[in-house]
Amino acid sequence: MVSKAVAKYVQQLHQKKYRQRLGTFLVEGAKSLRELLSSELQPERLLLTAEFAADPGLRLPPGVPVDVVSAEELTRLGTLQTNDAGLAVVRTPAELPLRPQPGQLLLALDQVRDPGNVGTLIRLADWYGLQGVVLSDTCADAWNPKTVSATMGSFTRVPVWQRDLPAWLQELPQELPVYGADLHGDNVHRLQLRPSGVLVMGSESHGLTPPVEACLTQRLHIPGRGQAESLNVAISAAILLDNFFRNG
Amino acid sequence: MVSKAVAKYVQQLHQKKYRQRLGTFLVEGAKSLRELLSSELQPERLLLTAEFAADPGLRLPPGVPVDVVSAEELTRLGTLQTNDAGLAVVRTPAELPLRPQPGQLLLALDQVRDPGNVGTLIRLADWYGLQGVVLSDTCADAWNPKTVSATMGSFTRVPVWQRDLPAWLQELPQELPVYGADLHGDNVHRLQLRPSGVLVMGSESHGLTPPVEACLTQRLHIPGRGQAESLNVAISAAILLDNFFRNG
Numbered sequence: 361m362v363s364k365a366v367a368k369y370v371q372q373l374h375q376k377k378y379r380q381r382l383g384t385f386l387v388e389g390a391k392s393l394r395e396l397l398s399s400e401l402q403p404e405r406l407l408l409t410a411e412f413a414a415d416p417g418l419r420l421p422p423g424v425p426v427d428v429v430s431a432e433e434l435t436r437l438g439t440l441q442t443n444d445a446g447l448a449v450v451r452t453p454a455e456l457p458l459r460p461q462p463g464q465l466l467l468a469l470d471q472v473r474d475p476g477n478v479g480t481l482i483r484l485a486d487w488y489g490l491q492g493v494v495l496s497d498t499c500a501d502a503w504n505p506k507t508v509s510a511t512m513g514s515f516t517r518v519p520v521w522q523r524d525l526p527a528w529l530q531e532l533p534q535e536l537p538v539y540g541a542d543l544h545g546d547n548v549h550r551l552q553l554r555p556s557g558v559l560v561m562g563s564e565s566h567g568l569t570p571p572v573e574a575c576l577t578q579r580l581h582i583p584g585r586g587q588a589e590s591l592n593v594a595i596s597a598a599i600l601l602d603n604f605f606r607n608g
Numbered sequence: 609m610v611s612k613a614v615a616k617y618v619q620q621l622h623q624k625k626y627r628q629r630l631g632t633f634l635v636e637g638a639k640s641l642r643e644l645l646s647s648e649l650q651p652e653r654l655l656l657t658a659e660f661a662a663d664p665g666l667r668l669p670p671g672v673p674v675d676v677v678s679a680e681e682l683t684r685l686g687t688l689q690t691n692d693a694g695l696a697v698v699r700t701p702a703e704l705p706l707r708p709q710p711g712q713l714l715l716a717l718d719q720v721r722d723p724g725n726v727g728t729l730i731r732l733a734d735w736y737g738l739q740g741v742v743l744s745d746t747c748a749d750a751w752n753p754k755t756v757s758a759t760m761g762s763f764t765r766v767p768v769w770q771r772d773l774p775a776w777l778q779e780l781p782q783e784l785p786v787y788g789a790d791l792h793g794d795n796v797h798r799l800q801l802r803p804s805g806v807l808v809m810g811s812e813s814h815g816l817t818p819p820v821e822a823c824l825t826q827r828l829h830i831p832g833r834g835q836a837e838s839l840n841v842a843i844s845a846a847i848l849l850d851n852f853f854r855n856g
């Protein structure tokens with residue numbers, strides 16, 4: 361059992377306004393906790409089941425308070441439907457300087473509101489070793505528990521930034537390529553793309569917002585043969601990224 | 609308002625055993641309903657809000673009973689969190705003969721239990737114009753409302769079959785290629801793949817089951833540069849399929 365104060369604190373972190381005010385976020389479930397405990401991120405408090413805490417492979421950081429809790433308590437306090445491992449309250453990492461590096465690709469997300477999609481895209485950025493992910497102010501929060509969970513541990517490795525996306529894109533050096541997906545764009549199978557610059561992905565239902573679209577230097581199209589009208593944003597990003605990294 | 613009998617019938621279709629017994633499934637929400645009503649599939653009954661039914665672009669099939677319902681009633685009867693359009697009870701289409709065609713690719717799913725993933729994979733099969741999708745007995749049901757919803761309308765176009773997957777693979781002609789994803793497989797960026805044969809995708813957490821893996825003729829690997837351990841099954845399938853269709 362945890363104290364009422366701890367329970368209240370954990371439950372507040374379901375909401376963005378408290379995450380921002382308190383500067384912490386939640387990490388839940390076995391996979392995410394293992395990744396957390398092998399990373400540089402700093403947990404402030406751990407709530408673990410006795411079974412999970414007893415795992416000899418687990419490296420518990422010194423000086424961090426650990427509460428032993430039941431799976432029922434975890435389910436009540438956290439956001440997962442079931443959780444028999446634990447949860448952590450973690451200090452939100454400080455933002456790194458955001459400077460596009462030559463020969464590196466940044467992924468930028470324009471109004472991707474679904475935290476599951478944002479998390480999957482952060483995981484994908486990790487797979488391809490991107491410089492990081494820039495989120496528009498209108499995207500789902502990178503530290504939403506559903507986002508964190510969908511990254512499958514990549515939240516420990518991928519730098520993220522939140523920006524006024526059109527303003528940020530307008531200030532980029534003229535020579536930096538800015539790519540975006542577009543049904544009338546160039547067929548990616550006929551291009552020799554190099555991973556340098558920014559790839560912007562929009563929301564599935566609305567595409568890129570006009571001020572962001574105005575900043576593109578090249579439009580990319582994924583050719584299909586069937587009748588589906590579109591692809592999910594994470595699926596499209598995966599295919600485009602694979603096309604950037606196949607010529608290396 | 610619908611009668612108690614209709615309400616009960618609709619709610620039974622949330623469960624696989626009733627879908628199988630009754631030979632019908634549910635289609636919910638505006639996008640799926642529009643695709644349904646432009647397809648060959650046969651609705652048995654429509655429950656529509658007055659607003660959605662009044663859309664002059666909607667082609668209501670003659671002879672099909674329509675109940676006018678409120679959004680609240682739809683939310684209570686259906687599976688979506690919100691639905692201000694309607695739902696349909698639809699006859700499950702008869703299975704087509706399952707014969708791999710030369711020069712066509714079939715997608716096979718081995719124990720993909722999440723209906724959202726199965727639906728996304730059916731949508732992807734539609735995008736690339738695949739011959740269809742073969743589901744192992746242990747996959748999520750193709751007619752689960754969450755699967756149908758995740759196909760974003762592709763359920764109206766993509767043939768699906770449910771099979772004992774290892775038994776089916778073992779009976780395929782020897783010369784038919786059977787591809788599968790494997791971390792130690794051949795780098796897809798170095799291959800000239802042609803869309804013919806079967807591509808088998810396993811569950812994210814467990815990979816391919818051993819009897820299915822034993823049937824592969826070629827193992828494929830998607831090279832990454834970062835530190836993520838794996839990719840989501842639909843993301844991996846998307847990247848592989850794009851590699852099959854880029855040489856056409």
